[in-house]
Amino acid sequence: MRALGHQFPEHEHPELLVGLSKADDAAVYRLNPDQAIVQTLDFFAPTVDDPFQFGQIAAANALNDVYAMGADVLFALNIAAFPDDLPVETIVAVLEGGASKVREAGGAVAGGHTIVDREPKYGLCVTGIAHPEAVLRKASAQPGDAILLTKPLGTGVLLNGMRGGEVPAAHEAIVIAQMSELNKRAAELARESPVHALTDVTGFGLAGHAVEVAMTSGVGVELSLGALPALPGLEAGVAQGLMTGGQANNRDYFSARVATARALTPLEDTLLYDPQTTGGLLIVLPESAAAELGARLQAAGIGNWRVGTVVASPDAESGGVRVTD
Template identity: 50%
Template sequence: MNPSPTPPPSEPRLTSLSHGGGCGCKIAPGVLSEILKGTSALPVPRELLVGIETADDAAVYRLNDEQALIATTDFFMPIVDDPHDFGRIAATNAISDVYAMGGKPIMALALVGMPIAVLSTATIGRILEGGASVCREAGIPIAGGHTIDSVEPIYGLVALGLVHPSRVKRNADARAGDALMLGKALGVGVMSAALKKGKLDDAAYQRMLATTTKLNTPGPELAALDGVHALTDVTGFGLAGHALEIARGSGCSVEIDWAAVPLLDGVQTLAGDGFVTGASGRNWAAYGAEVSLAGSLPSQAQALLSDPQTSGGLLVSCSPAAVGAVLEIFARHGFDAAAAIGRVTAAGEGPKLRVT
């Protein structure tokens, strides 16, 4: 049932070479916090509008009154076996962080680590061409990069963009009373787990590929709306993890209506059958104590809330009056699954995130 093209007899499946795929490779949130614990003491120039303080999607540096530079990087091991598809997914995911800050990408640098003794130059070339095809779609050049010989295949980008300083959208500026909007359906991690075990049919693979290679182009238009207060994208820490980042950074709480959360077709069944990534469990272990789940939720809800999303959707906190405009922008860019999924509330006692 594995829809990915079979590699040449001399080459293994790409996913067999990686201990984890896509954004499921991320270091668990709790471990990452411990690693980064002492770095905030470093001196910060006033031109640095966004740094590491709230675990935002990218760094933003003010250049002048009209321009700020967005700088981000993202790379990971294969989530699929087709090399061209792997390159496309990795590049889309990396560029997403520029859109999530409200900016437009201007160029990229390639980050390439490949097991040269295991993969052919043709296969590695297909990975890079997949990434380049997405950069062409985004209208930006790959202006350089760096390569190493590594044990596991790794590919990604450094992505650079520009944004007006007044339109930078952080993940820490949500307001009590805001609506919470999600741009893409969830379930990529579950699908990747099924794919790795050869249990994902071709139709499901195409659904996964379509969502993971769709650029989050609504970002700049959303940032231009007065009613949009906070913006991020849902990636390796899952919907719950990134909603919690908004809550913590904004000094608020978040409520999610599970029935309103869009899910990729078939993922509830796959999750119920046990196709859940190890990263999902690590995510929940890191932040589950901050989440309250209603007893009426389906058994798969916890796994899907913590499911690592590779190249996931934009998560928008906006005034209720802006909901229609936000949905219209998403629809115009072809994001048919976009939906209002919850609300931001004043901080109170107990969990930062409630799912009902």
């Protein structure tokens, strides 16, 4: 599906600051010198059995793309598909779960659209706002920058294990809580620091999103395997043979731009390529500011890990990722 992005004609407009030609976490349209609309749409099939939790997770996943652009949430529209024989109570629970996250974000659900489909799907079209000059892109990383990650990795594999009853209840609760968590406070703290680039780690996995930062910024990215945080239960799940099709797809698509000095262990491969749901922010900022932001995030109860460094790319036209121990 990624190849489709190159098939659409580019739509040039003087006020469209971020669109198809500058792919990022959301589109940005300048309204006036002081305000820009930031808009994104995201939806997917159920990730968990509980309908309220599913609504929360899908909504948080969409809302976090606005935060990844350095914007504030204004309102959201539901986008949904449900079988016509699904109990009304289940549909209401999904929508209420989503609405609870929009309220937490400080926004409002202003409407939406629902169709009949055999497989349930739910998500949001989210509209946010930011100053045009304060929008944070993934394309502005600079050599010497530090890279922080604000959530541990492994939701894709653990979700697969949860579906098969192979994840302990305590670990399952941690996964669901993380996937329901907004990146709102983490983004607010990042905006108070001299951040050069920002994105969130979602379907492309850590390596895929690091490649995007490198390519769009014309730099290289070094990731330290020993620094990559794993969700509780991930190591055991990988040892049991758990993985996802998305992990294999990400590896196939991005590995040509990911250099490793040795063969990766199954756990290391998972940490790099496992697709994340509602993953953490990847914050790229000057080395001199990294420790202070890390401490402020920690004081706010937000975990964060120094996972890498931006380096100069030998080829200014393209970037890549180098993985170290």
